[in-house]
Amino acid sequence: MKETIFANLLSHLHRGHRQFISPPICTTYSIQPEDIRTGVICQNCNRIGMEKYTGGWRCLLCGNTSRHAHKQAIRDWFLLFGDAMRNQDCRRFLHVDRQQTAHRLLISMSLERKGSYRNRTYSIQLDSEKHT
Ligand SMILES: [Zn+2]
Incomplete structure (x- = not known):
């Protein structure tokens, strides 16, 4: 039940193109x-089930x-969760699983980086990333 609410909420927010949610x-x-x-x-079947593999993501439910x-x-x-x-x-x-993989995913987006290696955090301007 709760998940349905989230899904609706998120799609609403995505449509709104708000600059910042706070x-x-x-x-x-x-x-x-x-x-x-x-x-x-998964953007094809709209279910949670994408798994990371070398070339990208694969949906375990629809392929x-x-x-x-x-x-x-x-x-x-x-x-x-915030910023x-x-x-x-x-x-x-x-x-x-791997820290290195997460790092690569994070730097593939134009996120703002703060702090040094161990304490590094990333934040986003929601309208600066192109919707893909
Ligand atoms: Zn799928």
């Missing part, structure tokens, strides 16, 4: 982060592949 959805709606289902959504599926997931993370994503947040939300 405060994050989790704060606004008093949602516990652990109640949010993590994972990368669709995408090179950019993580971008939507990372944008969703910022809408949900500072750590490598570990990225790995947990996208179901990526």
